[in-house]
Amino acid sequence: MPVWPRRLTTGPFPRFYLDWLVLIALASVLVVRFAGGPFRRMAPYLDLALMGAAFLLLETKNIVQFALLFGTTWFVNSLVFAGVLLSVLAAIEVASRFRLPRPGLLFAALAASLVIAWAIPAESLLTLAPLPRFLAATVIAFMPIFFANLIFSQRFKTTASSTAAFAANLLGAMLGGAFEYTALITGYRFLLVVIGVLYALAVLVRHGLLGQPFGSD
Numbered sequence: 001m002p003v004w005p006r007r008l009t010t011g012p013f014p015r016f017y018l019d020w021l022v023l024i025a026l027a028s029v030l031v032v033r034f035a036g037g038p039f040r041r042m043a044p045y046l047d048l049a050l051m052g053a054a055f056l057l058l059e060t061k062n063i064v065q066f067a068l069l070f071g072t073t074w075f076v077n078s079l080v081f082a083g084v085l086l087s088v089l090a091a092i093e094v095a096s097r098f099r100l101p102r103p104g105l106l107f108a109a110l111a112a113s114l115v116i117a118w119a120i121p122a123e124s125l126l127t128l129a130p131l132p133r134f135l136a137a138t139v140i141a142f143m144p145i146f147f148a149n150l151i152f153s154q155r156f157k158t159t160a161s162s163t164a165a166f167a168a169n170l171l172g173a174m175l176g177g178a179f180e181y182t183a184l185i186t187g188y189r190f191l192l193v194v195i196g197v198l199y200a201l202a203v204l205v206r207h208g209l210l211g212q213p214f215g216s217d
Contacts, residue, residue, distance in 0.1 A: 014184075021178045028174035041161060045168035047205040048155060052172030053179060054198035055148055057191050059084055060180045062141040064188045065122050069137055070130075080141075087142045091149030095157075106151045107203055111196065113143035118192045144195075155206075 042049070063080050070076045100106065117140050125133045152169075159165035176198075183191055 017181055017184070021181060025175060025178055028171060041164040042168040042171070045159065045165045047202040048152070048159075048165055048169040049172030049175075050198045050202040050205065051148065051152055051155070052169040052174075053176030054172075054195045054202070055145070055152075056173045056176030057180055057195050057198070058145055058148065060177075060183075061188055061191045061195070062145070064183075065141060066137060069122060069125060069133060083138060083142050084145060087145040088149050091146050091153055095150055095153035100150060100154050103151065103154060103203075103206065106147060106154065107199065110144060110147040110151060110199060113147055114192055114196050114199075116140060117144060118189070121189070148199075 059080075062084070063077060066076050066080050094100075120140055122137070125136055128136060156162070156165060179194060180191065182194065
């Protein structure tokens, strides 16, 4: 059985990566600032920024997990991206055709799916045959994405300014892309903890405990 890598490096975080991450973060802030308008317009959408960061980390975690389970090939990567897009499409269709439950229930479902993903280490799937391994990995990986998109769809419907809301979400996604490099120190499985923390912060923001309360756009 192949040895499952816990992390890519045990040494200090490379200074080269840190320098470029700072530059990318600054460039992202400037681009979103000019495209989305003043930051005060994005202030009511801090929860969407947190969701954007968490969602980007979910995508990263899934790409790495599938690569370790099935190999690092273009075909595997294309399956992951197709799965993400299908999960987004399924969430949009559900949100448009059915009345969604309260945000608290959706966040609880998302939290449960993250706990399941944490409780079932990816290396435990290596003992399965390729098809059952693929099916199990797909369910575990894309359940959080589906619930995350339901939450996003429900929240986005209530925004007063779709441009500012999307700009905040995009800025969060760019910052989430920077957060993914923490996996060089902690390992990619730990990204699930970071994702859970980001969504927990989004819940607090929606209830007005860390900023503008949800629904007061």
